[in-house]
Amino acid sequence: MTTAELYQRDREWHPPALTQDYKTSVARSPRFALLSLQNSDSELTGPTFGHSDFAPLDNDLIRNYAQSGDPIGERIIVHGRVLDENGRPVPNTLVEVWQANAGGRYRHKKDSYLAPIDPNFGGCGRTLTDDQGNYVFRTVKPGAYPWRNWVNNWRPAHIHVSVFGTAFAQRLITQMYFEGDPLIAKCPIVKSIPDQRAIDQLVAALDLNATTPLDSIAYKFDIVLRGHRSTFFENRPEGN
Amino acid sequence: MVQTLNYLKESASQTAGPYVHIGLAPGAAGFDIYATELGRDITGPNAKGNRITVTGTVTDGTGAPVKDVLIEVWQANAAGIYPGKGEVEDGFRGWGRVVPDFESGKFSFETVKPGQVMGRNGRAMAPHLNLWLVSRGINIGLNTRMYFGDESDANEKDPVLNLVEQAHRRETLIARADGDSYHFDICLQGDGETVFFDV
Numbered sequence: 001m002t003t004a005e006l007y008q009r010d011r012e013w014h015p016p017a018l019t020q021d022y023k024t025s026v027a028r029s030p031r032f033a034l035l036s037l038q039n040s041d042s043e044l045t046g047p048t049f050g051h052s053d054f055a056p057l058d059n060d061l062i063r064n065y066a067q068s069g070d071p072i073g074e075r076i077i078v079h080g081r082v083l084d085e086n087g088r089p090v091p092n093t094l095v096e097v098w099q100a101n102a103g104g105r106y107r108h109k110k111d112s113y114l115a116p117i118d119p120n121f122g123g124c125g126r127t128l129t130d131d132q133g134n135y136v137f138r139t140v141k142p143g144a145y146p147w148r149n150w151v152n153n154w155r156p157a158h159i160h161v162s163v164f165g166t167a168f169a170q171r172l173i174t175q176m177y178f179e180g181d182p183l184i185a186k187c188p189i190v191k192s193i194p195d196q197r198a199i200d201q202l203v204a205a206l207d208l209n210a211t212t213p214l215d216s217i218a219y220k221f222d223i224v225l226r227g228h229r230s231t232f233f234e235n236r237p238e239g240n
Numbered sequence: 241m242v243q244t245l246n247y248l249k250e251s252a253s254q255t256a257g258p259y260v261h262i263g264l265a266p267g268a269a270g271f272d273i274y275a276t277e278l279g280r281d282i283t284g285p286n287a288k289g290n291r292i293t294v295t296g297t298v299t300d301g302t303g304a305p306v307k308d309v310l311i312e313v314w315q316a317n318a319a320g321i322y323p324g325k326g327e328v329e330d331g332f333r334g335w336g337r338v339v340p341d342f343e344s345g346k347f348s349f350e351t352v353k354p355g356q357v358m359g360r361n362g363r364a365m366a367p368h369l370n371l372w373l374v375s376r377g378i379n380i381g382l383n384t385r386m387y388f389g390d391e392s393d394a395n396e397k398d399p400v401l402n403l404v405e406q407a408h409r410r411e412t413l414i415a416r417a418d419g420d421s422y423h424f425d426i427c428l429q430g431d432g433e434t435v436f437f438d439v
């Protein structure tokens with residue numbers, strides 16, 4: 001049996017484990033070098049999900065936790081494609097998002113920021129990409145919030161995004177930022193990424209063509225996962 | 241000038257942050273929103289093989305437990321088959337999510353012991369779980385493996401364990417066996433630092 005390997009992950013493009021200005025990384029970053037593994041089936045296979053795993057409102061954060069009405073905030077559509085480094089769409093893959101509410105508060109027992117919980121907003125959603133790799137969520141724009149790093153750090157508005165692909169070694173969690181936010185350039189978590197082009201790639205563009213007129217504004221955010229090589233490796237028993 | 245290759249670049253990783261549970265395990269964050277939360281059951285009801293329990297703690301460079309970590313598990317079934325690579329038992333997903341107790345940092349999960357999986361160049365890999373760790377302070381998810389302490393013969397021949405140059409560091413990848421229970425601590429940094437992989 002043959003399986004296509006993945007392109008090597010570009011470790012100069014991703015944030016390193018240790019980034020002094022993001023203080024929590026100091027004690028949570030390995031000191032030894034990562035051991036580089038050539039891919040085997042353990043890395044090249046991965047879980048799959050089906051439509052039976054989801055409910056119709058799972059990708060609608062305006063409705064999926066609403067109790068008495070819509071959540072407060074700027075109504076937005078977030079849409080885009082999941083692609084691989086070869087530019088091919090990644091169909092039927094799980095995309096999960098989570099975010100603060102419009103005031104910058106998370107529905108989490110560990111978040112104690114003074115901005116109020118919104119009774120109509122849960123703050124998470126999930127969906128499968130379609131056969132062209134497209135996904136869409138409806139939500140409210142998250143607020144900026146303060147966090148303990150330096151005394152006066154504020155996260156830019158962001159949505160956390162988790163994506164699978166087809167191989168466990170493609171697994172990725174990142175964050176989506178919003179075009180025009182002046183906090184992006186000041187954030188130590190954003191600046192853990194060493195390459196400005198990689199940062200720009202995480203900033204969703206305002207997409208007026210995708211708005212719902214008189215209802216919701218739209219942002220487009222494409223996500224790129226590692227690509228597969230066109231050559232294959234052998235994992236037959238020796239002598240076959 | 242030369243032609244451009246036109247490859248796209250992988251989206252850069254960002255930390256999962258302290259509230260990763262909202263997105264990936266909302267029950268742990270303190271609320272129910274989905275009819276079925278994904279990742280609660282690795283094996284499904286029909287999986288053959290030995291039912292096992294894995295416990296442990298993830299610690300940071302100061303020795304303190306990392307209470308807000310989220311671990312994903314990916315494994316083959318007892319016959320050594322990954323879902324998608326061949327027939328597996330109905331309902332066997334081979335994948336799950338593990339969240340430790342927020343007070344103690346101890347984690348515990350149940351699964352079946354995987355079989356050997358064929359590796360590269362026809363060399364069998366000893367039974368192992370593939371683990372991926374994310375949390376606040378982890379800028380890019382950490383990949384490691386958990387091998388089984390009661391598989392010494394297979395472990396000695398395992399092509400991945402043998403890539404670890406310092407023999408004593410291999411031990412960081414091997415869970416202590418006690419019947420059907422296995423104990424596996426993960427150390428992010430410092431003395432006994434777990435071997436992490438660039439896969």
Ligand SMILES: [Fe+2]
Nearest residue numbers: 155158160257
């Ligand atoms: Fe956040």
